[in-house]
Amino acid sequence: MSTRGERLLTYLILGFFSLVALTPVIGVLSTALGPQSSLSTGFTLPEGSPEWGNFADAWDRGHFGTYLGSSVLVSVAVVTATTVLAVLAAYAFALMRFPGATVLFYLFVLGLTLPQEALVIPLYFDLRELELTDTYWALILPQTAQSLAFGVFWMRTYFRNSSPTVIEAARIDGAGTWTTLWRILVPMGRPAISTMVVIVFMWTWNEFLLALVMVSDESHRTVPLGLAFFQGQQNSDTALLAAASVLVALPVVAVYLALQRRFIEGMLTGAVKE
Amino acid sequence: MRAAHRRAPGEPRAVGYLYVLPALVVYGAFLLYPFGQSVWLSLLHWDGLTAATWAGSDNYRDLFTDPALRAPFWHALVLLLFYSALPVALGLLLAATMSRIRVRGLTFFRVVLFLPQVLAMVVVGVAWRSILAPDGLLNDTLDAVGLDALSRPWLGDSTWALPAVGGIGTWVGTGLCMVLFLAGVQRIPRERYEAARIDGAGAFREFWSVTLPGLRAEVAVALTLTIVAGLRNFDLIYITTSGGPGNATSVPAYEVYHRAFETNQVGSAAAVAVALALMIFTLTVAVSKLVEGRRG
Incomplete structure (x- = not known):
């Protein structure tokens, strides 16, 4: 096969699959800007000028403003807790030796393959016993635990690869382990930490099953849960549903477009064992 | 002598426990402990309300004997073809x-192809319900090209609902595999291709003897990620079909929720959950063994 032919074929394949990847996204965007109370359940094209008011309606009438508030609160809490706890634990796993360290580390790695379905039943009954269902704690604590598997694994790799001479220099300057971590290794590790932050943010933001099980009152609903209920309503309008979908997806997509390298790197290496 | 030992592989310090402790407490309380409880619950008959009774291995035996429980696992295997094999x-x-x-413009293609991976599955489900609806994009397209005979309510058709849901999984996973292999194939040394061509290898043999072995690590990652995602597909099933029509698209992940929170068969749900976890673990290990075994 000639190189020219191969080049053409490659671009055709890339172009075709890019189009396939974008079609549902464009369809939802176009429907979100289309007229309300259209009878079609499929995608629609905007008639005349785009209806930006659909977003305002989804925000107010669809209560997505409230849901977004819940999602932001839960995401910020999970990301913050995961980052602090994962950095501390990974630092010890990477640079200190203590009996049982390997076993404990593998316990964390195990969490990478454990599906949420295998946890959610007892979590529901336990948290209901503690009267924590229908609170943000029921979303924050389990999601922090699940994110720690990735966080500890990811940050340990970073600390393992950090320069021993830098650590040695800090020690000669009289810095203890605590100071070395926060003054030197964490500032140097900003790229690794930000990759972890965006991945954990995405997982938390998109989480559905846990919210479905834990939350029954409307005031604690996160955006994916809100969207699912919105779709379940008999008379939900196609344009509003599409506008709501855009509101749900937009924060993660915006971060993705800004930091795509970190996203792809983090998601593809999360599964790689050493 | 102590100085020589102190450096590698890490410093011996009991203070390590203090650093690990906070993470371990959260992880233990909200992941390890509930998993242990799931295993315990799977050995019980329990409706979630009244006192539980001991079931022993009953719930697990039902996984093999009860057709209503065998079906979800069978569906999961079929879906893996769509979620994992086809994208790879x-x-x-x-x-x-x-x-x-x-390739020029690689960054653009990478960003677009990977986009389905970052969308919430709930959003993906809503979008694809529109496409697969009776008056949706797929049927409209079929009508437009004169294939009206093929159009149908995809998600409501007991034969076609499973492949239709599978197709959504293929859409989600294909970009991920392409992005992985795009990066991988560029790392294969050019000399190997030149050597193969000097040996007179055609495009097909070149693929088998150079490209595929060069992508072994990437294929393993792709299989692992897509298998795990394919078996954890609760969100998509809940949004698109709720396991229906009938139980045509029920999968273990959905069955766990359905049994535990809708039909009060908590013990049975826990058994499905533990079996699902084992299935994911086994397949993940098998993939990595398969890849390591062929190495060297």
């Missing part, structure tokens, strides 16, 4: 065609 095959197809050239 399509990704390899792309890798094979582009192995000898440099």
